[in-house]
Amino acid sequence: MASQTVPQATAERLPLYYRTLQQLVANGKTRISSSKFGELVQIDSTTIRKDFSYFGALGRKGYGYDTQYLMDFLKKTLYQDELNRVILIGVGHLGTALLNHNFLKNNNTQIVRAYDVDPKKIGTEVSGTKVFAMDELAANDHHEIVAAILTVPAAHAQEAAEKALASGIRGFLNFSPTTLNLPENAYVRHVDMTVELQALIYFLNHSMETKNS
């Protein structure tokens, strides 16, 4: 069905649309046009209409989109109408920050367990989440876990991912600055602040050049 025709670029914009609609609904806005919505998310209105059109006719001509309806639709489409359980590997600086973040509030996501190798951390609890030893990764049943968040040092990311994969986890959100080599049935998204910072600096310098010529 839809999955075969929805372009990747469209799918990657859906979470942004969803979040923006949550805010609109929270603010009591009941309807919005593609052009107003486009201003909010800083995306061309045509792109927005095209994106929505892959899922059928979600709007009404001459009226726009019903925010509540659209939000509910995206909620289902993004599987946000069910709880998404994830685990976290690597309870260091970044891992602790993530554990302290309440993903349940606006996202239906919960970090249900954390794992680490440090004996000082194993057995403790961070913001209500228990920290287990890596050995227990294999022992624990992970069929109900959607994804693993990797916040280990780069040198150990591959190894950690493989252990998670072996325990039945196929989705990874990798914060380590390293490329993971995993089988095809795994899916990785990479959040790399270093790359973002360097790209930012590159574009800053080059937008100057462009403007000066």
Add this chain to the structure above:
Amino acid sequence: MASQTVPQATAERLPLYYRTLQQLVANGKTRISSSKFGELVQIDSTTIRKDFSYFGALGRKGYGYDTQYLMDFLKKTLYQDELNRVILIGVGHLGTALLNHNFLKNNNTQIVRAYDVDPKKIGTEVSGTKVFAMDELAANDHHEIVAAILTVPAAHAQEAAEKALASGIRGFLNFSPTTLNLPENAYVRHVDMTVELQALIYFLNHSMETKNS
């Protein structure tokens, strides 16, 4: 010059290339072919050769690329041969994690100052970086600062960005889940873990459907 012809997609891959070359050089590899390199970064070798070709002939036919030379070239291209000074706004869970991260080690980047509104945080030092009050943002001279890292609550991100912009900062790395509305001469990159997590879950579910049909 180059800036006018280098595609955006290419520019965004350069940091990944640079980091991978750093590792190769560190491991004593003196040469590499585009296909071997492509395996490492999981990008088609043609794309890699094309990417490099925008900067001229960086390799040698029948030989490949000299890792040291290529690394040095990218170092300059990405402005990593000079220190990049940034500030951080919002010393909370995530901000503290970032302050504890040594960006100087592999990236020539330093968080020189931090800002917050919390009186309990102002005046303290986190991992060697002093925390200032927001009022001082305007007072401080920021002409040598390349970018601001935003780790404030979403509701305050716009306001914080505007203050930084007023003090002369044009680059932003925004970790808050909100779209910033800034003038054209500003450049924003958005790191949104919520979006990444939802996209991950979407693609996981849909790759399943595809495989089953």
Add this chain to the structure above:
DNA sequence: TAAGGATTGTGAAATAAAGAACAAATGAAT
């Protein structure tokens, strides 16, 4: 209920990016 204004949904065109294929050049081996 009719008219006018607003706004969608979508083909067609334009742009951007990725991938295939290969001649040209180099390195390596004998």
Add this chain to the structure above:
DNA sequence: ATTCATTTGTTCTTTATTTCACAATCCTTA
């Protein structure tokens, strides 16, 4: 020196994404 294997740089093709343009349709208001 000569041959052969390697690998780049690049042209051409294909695929993906964005943008344009507008008929079709629905809302609104008088």
